[in-house]
Amino acid sequence: MEAFTIGRNEKNHLALNHKTVSGVHAEVEISNDFKSFLLKDLDSSNGTRVNGRRIVTKNLQKKDKIEFGEEKVLGKDLISQVEKYVLKNRQDFSEEFGNLRSVEKNFKTKRDSIRKYFKLQSLGIRILITAFVIVLINVLKIEREIKTILTISAGLMGTVLATLSASEKKQNERLEELQDEFYLNFLCPKCKMDLSKRSWNYWKNQEKCPKCKCDWVAP
Numbered sequence: 001m002e003a004f005t006i007g008r009n010e011k012n013h014l015a016l017n018h019k020t021v022s023g024v025h026a027e028v029e030i031s032n033d034f035k036s037f038l039l040k041d042l043d044s045s046n047g048t049r050v051n052g053r054r055i056v057t058k059n060l061q062k063k064d065k066i067e068f069g070e071e072k073v074l075g076k077d078l079i080s081q082v083e084k085y086v087l088k089n090r091q092d093f094s095e096e097f098g099n100l101r102s103v104e105k106n107f108k109t110k111r112d113s114i115r116k117y118f119k120l121q122s123l124g125i126r127i128l129i130t131a132f133v134i135v136l137i138n139v140l141k142i143e144r145e146i147k148t149i150l151t152i153s154a155g156l157m158g159t160v161l162a163t164l165s166a167s168e169k170k171q172n173e174r175l176e177e178l179q180d181e182f183y184l185n186f187l188c189p190k191c192k193m194d195l196s197k198r199s200w201n202y203w204k205n206q207e208k209c210p211k212c213k214c215d216w217v218a219p
Helices: 075-089 094-139 143-185 200-206
Strands: 004-007 026-030 037-041 048-050 053-055 057-059 065-068 071-074
Touching: 004 075, 026 075, 037 048, 037 075, 065 075, 071 075, 094 143, 094 200
Parallel strands: none
Antiparallel strands: 004 026, 026 037, 037 057, 048 053, 048 065, 065 071
C-alpha cells in the first residue's frame, strides 16, 4: 500500500498548514499485515521529532508526541488517521473474514451449551415433580393426613414452578446476551455491515461484501 504522507501541501494525506512544515515533510510506511507503522522524515527543512528527539525513522506508538517542525501531533491521533486511510484503501480482507468463521462457531457452541444446560435442569425438576406426585397419590390413601399433605404439597409445587419460571427467564437472558455479542462481532471487517442474518458459508460464496465490495476471499 502507498505510504501515508504528511506535509504542508494539501495533496498530502495529512495536511499541516504551518510555515515550519515542509511541502512533503514525512511519511508513514505501512507494514504488510497493516498492524505496524514506520514514521520517516523526508529530509524536511526543520526535521521531525518524536518525544523530543530528532528522528530519521521511528516505529509509531500511541504514546508518542510528534513534532513536524513546530507543529505538534499526538501519536494516537496520527495512528488513527493512518488506520482510517488503510481501511479506506485496502481491498483484501480475506484474513479477517476467515476469522469470522470462528466467531460463528463459538457462538453456536455457547448457544447449544446454554440450551442443553437449562434443558437438563428443567428435565430434572420435572422428574422430581412426577416422583412427588406419584408418592403423593399413594400417601393420600391415609385420609387423616390429607390436610397436612395438601398444605405441604401446595408450598412445594409453588416453589418448583417458580424455579422453572426463573430458570427459563435466566436462559433467555443469557441467550439474548450471547446473541447481542454475536451481532457486534459478526460484521464485514471493512464497512461493518451486519452479517448475522446469514451463515459464514453463505457469505464466503459471495466472495465480496455486497455493500463496500471489499474482497472476502483472496482471488
